[in-house]
Amino acid sequence: MPRTLSLSSASPVVLLAACAVLAGCNPAPNSADTSSSSSNSVALAMPLTSGPATSIAPAPAASALPPAPPVRIIHVTQPQDNYAYIERADAMSDAFGDAPPDYGYDYGSTRLWAWHGHDNSVRLVEPIGGGNRYYYYQPGASYPYLIRDADYTYGYDDGQLVVIYDSEGRPLPPPEFDRYSDRAGRELARAQAVYAASQNSQRQQVAAANWAARRAQMDAARNQWQAEQNRDADWRAYHDQHEAEQAAYWQGEQAHRQQESQAFNQWQQQGYQGAPPPAIGQNRGAAIVTTALVAAAAGAMIQHNADQHKMHEQQEQLQAQQQAEGNQQQQQQAAQQAQFHAQQAGAAQQQAQFHEQQAAATQQQAQLHEHEAAAAQQQHNAQQAQFHEQQAAAAQHQHANEQVQMHQQQAELAQQQHAQQQAQMHQQQAALAQQQHEHQAQLHQQQVQAAAAHQHQAPPHVPQPAPNHPAPQANAKHPDDKDPHHHHDHDHPNG
Numbered sequence: 001m002p003r004t005l006s007l008s009s010a011s012p013v014v015l016l017a018a019c020a021v022l023a024g025c026n027p028a029p030n031s032a033d034t035s036s037s038s039s040n041s042v043a044l045a046m047p048l049t050s051g052p053a054t055s056i057a058p059a060p061a062a063s064a065l066p067p068a069p070p071v072r073i074i075h076v077t078q079p080q081d082n083y084a085y086i087e088r089a090d091a092m093s094d095a096f097g098d099a100p101p102d103y104g105y106d107y108g109s110t111r112l113w114a115w116h117g118h119d120n121s122v123r124l125v126e127p128i129g130g131g132n133r134y135y136y137y138q139p140g141a142s143y144p145y146l147i148r149d150a151d152y153t154y155g156y157d158d159g160q161l162v163v164i165y166d167s168e169g170r171p172l173p174p175p176e177f178d179r180y181s182d183r184a185g186r187e188l189a190r191a192q193a194v195y196a197a198s199q200n201s202q203r204q205q206v207a208a209a210n211w212a213a214r215r216a217q218m219d220a221a222r223n224q225w226q227a228e229q230n231r232d233a234d235w236r237a238y239h240d241q242h243e244a245e246q247a248a249y250w251q252g253e254q255a256h257r258q259q260e261s262q263a264f265n266q267w268q269q270q271g272y273q274g275a276p277p278p279a280i281g282q283n284r285g286a287a288i289v290t291t292a293l294v295a296a297a298a299g300a301m302i303q304h305n306a307d308q309h310k311m312h313e314q315q316e317q318l319q320a321q322q323q324a325e326g327n328q329q330q331q332q333q334a335a336q337q338a339q340f341h342a343q344q345a346g347a348a349q350q351q352a353q354f355h356e357q358q359a360a361a362t363q364q365q366a367q368l369h370e371h372e373a374a375a376a377q378q379q380h381n382a383q384q385a386q387f388h389e390q391q392a393a394a395a396q397h398q399h400a401n402e403q404v405q406m407h408q409q410q411a412e413l414a415q416q417q418h419a420q421q422q423a424q425m426h427q428q429q430a431a432l433a434q435q436q437h438e439h440q441a442q443l444h445q446q447q448v449q450a451a452a453a454h455q456h457q458a459p460p461h462v463p464q465p466a467p468n469h470p471a472p473q474a475n476a477k478h479p480d481d482k483d484p485h486h487h488h489d490h491d492h493p494n495g
Contacts, residue, residue, distance in 0.1 A: 044116050045102040045279030046205045048264070050272040053209035057109040059126045059133060059190075062149060068189035072160045073177050077320070082163045082171045083238040085155030086225070087246070089136040089146040092123060093222050095250035099257035100211045100264055101125070102279060103203040107194050113206060114198055118253045124194055131217065135191045144191040147184075148221075154184045161188075169228040169235070208264070208272055
């Protein structure tokens with residue numbers, strides 16, 4: 001948890017007081033350890049070289065690192081403490097600024113750079129695809145408290161994963177930690193390995209051309225954190241709360257590193273002519289020794305307070321566990337009640353759905369009856385219309401038959417009448433012809449008689465009618481018919 005970082009973030013005044021207390025208790029061992037530590041710190045810093053730039057092989061990406069044991073995950077008790085890890089690393093990076101590294105060393109095919117702080121804290125940097133991987137260590141610790149790569153940043157407490165930041169420095173939600181635990185474990189294992197190599201491998205001077213090529217890239221990464229701090233209100237609040245003590249703690253380191261940066265800038269402007277500027281460790285002298293004493297005493301105090309803090313944390317964890325169990329029971333009860341209410345609501349919803357289905361079925365049945373009634377009505381109307389059509393067709397057919405029969409009867413009657421008329425006319429003609437024949441015969445007889453009478457009186461020659469001469473039919477009158485207009489002309493030659 002971030003409280004393990006509280007003393008190492010304190011001001012130098014507090015650390016000096018801690019050193020005095022520890023020196024009074026056991027001065028001799030601390031003095032021996034401190035001098036050894038300070039002499040190592042002085043010997044670590046190496047000046048740059050003016051040779052040409054050399055190629056540096058990048059380190060493997062996180063996914064390509066060898067498998068490692070899974071890292072244990074813990075969480076801070078106060079959300080604002082998530083920013084303790086990135087805030088401390090940011091303050092350390094600001095103190096180093098753009099000063100060149102103290103030395104380089106090889107781990108496998110990769111060349112790493114190292115910066116050692118006045119308190120024996122360490123920052124290691126190795127190139128990777130897309131940027132650099134940064135490792136931050138507290139004084140004397142082989143475990144880092146923070147690792148930053150091109151994509152994510154991981155905060156650790158004694159080898160346990162506490163917080164994960166995205167590429168901008170924003171903390172990720174704790175439920176997402178499991179997704180990155182394997183990656184965090186691989187990078188933690190590499191952090192231990194590269195730190196051990198920094199203690200045991202041969203130190204190398206860093207080429208000034210290489211530092212000049214990567215300097216802007218590291219400045220951009222530091223500015224990226226600064227920009228996110230300005231955007232993130234929670235991080236900015238945490239920074240404002242601890243800015244004064246961090247500034248006081250890193251003030252001496254920052255002053256020396258600024259001198260180193262300015263010296264490098266001047267040497268670079270001169271085209272790297274002349275001797276390179278001396279490393280910061282060669283000029284610190286007594287200040288470095290004093291600082292190392294402070295760091296050693298502070299480390300002992302940190303360890304003592306860490307033990308006390310761990311016991312307190314265990315008590316807090318027990319209380320938190322009990323409280324969590326009580327909360328879990330309450331949550332379970334609330335969940336059961338919610339489930340019961342949900343079941344009741346579900347049953348009510350099912351009942352409502354059943355009623356809705358019944359209403360829908362009733363409505364469908366009513367619609368079906370309406371459809372059936374409409375279909376029956378349509379069928380009845382169609383049958384009635386068909387019946388009327390059939391009646392009309394039958395009446396029309398009957399009328400047509402009657403008309404035909406009437407015409408036939410009229411034709412037969414007309415034919416009969418015509419036949420009768422023809423028969424009557426033939427009879428009349430025959431009777432008339434008979435009458436004419438009889439009349440002709442009578443007339444002939446009369447003529448014969450008249451001729452005989454004339455013959456007695458000197459009768460002249462009277463011509464005879466032609467044989468078979470038809471007697472006139474029209475207007476022929478019997479000699480006995482009395483016609484007031486007919487005058488017998490006995491002087492007619494045919495008379």
